[in-house]
Amino acid sequence: MTGSFIIPPAAVLILGGLLLPFLRGHARSAVLLIVPLIALFLVWQVPDGVALKAPFLGYELALVKGDALSRLFATVFTIMAFAGGLYALNQSRTTELAAAFVYAGSAVGVTFAGDLVTVFIFWEFMAVASALVIFSAGEGARGAGLRYAAIHFFGGVLLMAGIAGEAATTGSIAFDKMALDSVPRALILAGFLINAGAWPLSAWLPDAYPETSYSGMVFLSAFTTKTAVYVLLRGFPGTELLIYVGLFMVFYGIVYAILENDIRRILAYSIVNQVGFMVTGIGIGTPLALNGAASHAFAHIIYKALLLMSAGSVCYMTGKRKCTDVGGLFRTMPLTCVCGIIGALSISAFPLTSGFISKSMISEAAGNAHLQWVWYLLAAASAGVFLHAGIKFPWFVFFQKDSGLRPADPPWNMRAAMILFSVLCLGIGIAPGLLYAILPYPVEFVPYTPSHVVFQLQLLLFSGLAFFLMLGWLKRTLTITLDIDWLWRGLGVWLTRWADAWAGIGWGALAGAARGATAVLLGAVEHAHGSKGLMARTWSTGAMAFWMTLIFAAYLVLSYL
Amino acid sequence: MNGNDNHRDNHWLTRPATVRKLWIGFIAILALTVLADFGVEHHPLFGLDGTFGFGAWFGFLSCVVLIVAAKALGVFLKRPDDYYDR
Helix, strand or coil, rough: CCCCCCCCCCHHHHHHHHHHHHHHHHHHHHHHHHHHHHHHHHCCCEEECEEEEECCCEEEEEEEEEEEHHHHHHHHHHHHHEEEEEEEECCCCHHHHHHHHHHHHHHHHHCCCCCCCHHHHHHHHHHHHHHHHHCCHHHHHHHHHHHHHHHHHHHHHHHHHHHHHHHHCCCCCCCCCCCCCCHHHHHHHHHHHHHHHCCCCHHHHHHHHHHHCCCHHHHHHHHHHHHHHHHHHHHHHCCCCCHCCCCCHHHHHHHHHHCCCCHHHHHHHHHHHHHHHHHHHHHHHHHHHHHHHHHHHHHHHHHHHHHHHHHHHHHHCCCCCCHHCCCCHHHHHHHHHHHHHHHHHHHCCCCCCCHHHHHHHHHCCCCCCCCHHHHHHHHHHHHHHHHHHHHHHHHHHHHHCCCCCCCCCHHHHHHHHHHHHHHHHHHHHCCCCHHCCCCCCCCCCCCCCCHHHHHHHHHHHHHHHHHHHHHHHHHCCCECCCCCHHHHHHHHHHHHHHHHHHHCCCCCCHHHHHHHHHHHHHHHHHHHHHHCCCCHCCCCHHHHHHHHHHHHHHHHHHHCC | CCCCCHCCCCCHHHHHHHHHHHHHHHHHHHHHHHHHHHHHCCCCCCCCCCCCCCCHHHHHHHHHHHHHHHHHHHHEEEECCCCCCC
């Protein structure tokens, strides 16, 4: 603990977000651009170790705790908030940007959280704020937003249960490396993995993200999955299970993206794919692999946001969201096209782009750890990335066929954000030393060897050949691909309708029986008490006198007994 | 979608002659990357990765397998895109 006064970077972003709804015009633009830069500055003022503490329910919370890994993620999160703010300057939805900044701030909060309770608090802030980003897109996003919120609150419950169990069994809420040796820790891991988009609960990501506005998905793509990568890096490095979880995510993402038609849903599946590479690296767990996972997360946030800015610009200018509706846009959107291609090359790990210098660390680590099958599968997956995102996205959006659409490039702020991130993608790829210097472990890795470069070029260019030779097989159709969420979106709805129909039939039968029984009862009452019933008959005076005499006689007799 | 013929221009990049030249250039580059294996010393970690032009044939085959696998899965899992809206 240092004596100096620390302003939590997270608080600045969150307060900035809460201020946004009250601002208009230039003041709003100024907050959007300046607040993330202040936060970025503050990130680098956080010293190593606990810098801010608070007592809570008998525990000491470490609200701000710094180290190289925290600062690395917080740095890219604040850069992302800045570029996202710039890109979204002309976004008129008040809720979206306010929620996005609270969301970004909470993500920064997680990276500086020194204990599990603080992690949980910011984790839930993120869930609420990100759900608001989705809901702010309007009526069409409501269903997806509800499904998103349900899954994330479920993940939050798992995490809370795990943390409570961890505190009860170990007496500590410290957030350090954990061995996967108890039920509470398994629950914590499950909570983390839900946010990472790990199978089987991964469908929330491609379901909800593409329903957001043109700028909403740019924010969403960065924070939730990458804070999950961060907490996995800190909590579960070297957990072997993560290798298999990660490899599954890698191939799941590729296969679903190949089948997809919605432009931004292709990129959503590709987020799962890329996070899979990081999770695999975390599972391998050597310093090289962990550096690879951390640097890949850093590079990924930038190139994925760039791809989504390019895709978002197409949505913004054309109002279209499907591959089958666009094509040939390179003619009138040259800048959006070039920036999209730079993002696509980066995600494919093309030499001289950011993806190359980060992803190759993970493969190299797999090789060094003698994980033969992991290495082969990662190489195959790298080829698959070029296939499903690297060529597929630019080809179907900007080339393919002439759709007849002639949209211009988007407004200046959106162009500026794309140029900024294109420069970062290329800059990190050309001068990797800048990124390597802020990684959690010392780097001895040399990305640019002739052998690496030739191998990667062969792998990618021949993937390109496969793409163009098999173009007929890749033709886009007006389809979606079923996922696990079919259980509640398809089967669940069907079961509900079925139950509803049967309940209707049952209700009808019950109501019919009740009606019948009532009719019988009413008939009996009518018979006795109706206007012609036994009890309603008019009696003759003689009969009346007779019965009265009888009653009095009975009374007389009884009174003597 | 293809009905907007009056919008259609003849951009140089889409002319058949250009496309043919692009293919020739692409194939030349492909050949060069494979030929580079003669001049580059690889350090194979396992066995298969030391074969000639490993990146080339492995990348190509991986993509073919992935596309076929996706296609096969699509037979079972693809639905019209208004499936959930009905």
